[in-house]
Amino acid sequence: MHTYDEPVYLISVVAKVLSIHPQTLRQYEREGLITPSRTDGRMRLYSQRDIDRIKMILRLTRDLGVNLAGVDVVLQLKEKIEECEAIIDELRQEIAKLSKQGTVPPENSLVKRKNSYEIILFGE
Secondary structure (H helix, E strand, O other): OOOOOOOOEEHHHHHHHHOOOHHHHHHHHHOOOOOOEEOOOOOEEEOHHHHHHHHHHHHHHHHOOOOHHHHHHHHHHHHHHHHHHHHHHHHHHHHHHHHHHOOOOHHHOOOOOOOOOOOOOOOO
């Protein structure tokens, strides 16, 4: 079994599985929407993470009518939200650790409410 980030799928396999032309995948790469790994012979290899990202791109373009520039914005915002959530989680862990040590007054700690932002696409 391969890990989620392990590049193992050739462009022809990904194109066939997703029912798209290999040129579409090359265009996504030129636009900077995906970055497949390369072998020493310069062959593109895709991971399951890449495939899931391509599926999201296809949903945004086909189902929601978003152009590739819009897809780029959506993907960048999604990544930024994930980064911010990771930072917030780290800060919460640090506060919890300090609170257990009794060094942070409760009025100075973060609010315990957690927001999660996800892109939900209908019609799959």
